[in-house]
Amino acid sequence: MVGTGETRLVVLRGNSASGKSSVAAGLRERFGRNLALVGQDNLRRIVLRERDRPGAANIGLIDMTARYALSAGFHTVVEGILYADRYGPMLKDLVHDHRGTTRCYYLDVPLRETLVRHATKPDPALLAQVTDQHLRDWYRERDLLPDGIETVIGAGSSLHATVDRIMRETGLDGVPAIDR
Template identity: 70%
Template sequence: MSTSCHPGAGAPVGHAESRLVVVRGNSASGKSSVAAGIRERFGRGLAVVAQDNLRRIVLRERDRPGGANIGLIDTVARYALDAGYHVVIEGILYADHYGEMLTRLVDDHLGVTRCYYLNIPIDETLVRHASKADREYLAAVTERELRDWYREHDVLPGGIETVIGSDSTLRNTVDRIMRDSALSALPACDN
């Protein structure tokens, strides 16, 4: 998708004190739990931009190259950063579909940016998926879908991501991101 489809692309976004965190990984790798943990720890003033919400709920779109959700994720993240929020973007966010947009956003962000890839083996992915409480989701998303969607070590080009393995607990992962991004040193906002 060209830059012209994203009016803010290429323009500086956020400010020197804003934080942008990107958390990517396969289905059931813990991305949503990590984002929720960061928000809970930080408090108000942190926006969670969830790929599943924008793609599946807002647009009801399939994940495909050039999908409208790519621009929507970019736009929402930029808007929140410019409105004074820190931002966590989370989702599967396949490198070949979302890499260009994410790299451009990282380059344009004026503050501290940290990107993470949760590298969870397929066998652990299946175990984690089976432990989800949402029975309707479990019935709709089977082992076959998980295996079809799974991409081993789907990191963004340029080495901009820190890879976190399955040996890192949820608490340790949230602690690390809070520390790396310096969100732990900032006060919550009253947005």
């Protein structure tokens, strides 16, 4: 078992450019300190410099990092594309083992909207490195985890509305931030 009855675990999944990182940042901004962000891109690409493939080391690192943060008393957001076939078993175990409130969300954004959103990213190096063809290759329509454990949030939900919803549904809106 991991975390406490008071910790919150939020899993944010979806295709590239669906808004996962923006939602995670919005949750942290709204909540304050004591909210850990466990980002797949950071751990996989920056820490390990690893390709996303079945059985890759980042899967265990994401799991370990989330478990550590929860056990240290941090509310935790795990976010990334996190393909169901590769990351699903780890996420299922993490969700099962968490003692507190857990909510999983899938940001369901159509490919056309994904391409539009990606083009608005402010990092020219990223835009040159990640092309529309990459986004098409990576895109998986409704790559949901089994057993219906995710709430699907459509492209029509604004960033503000999505953050509000997750804060409310997880109870983070009623929990005081701890100044660490």
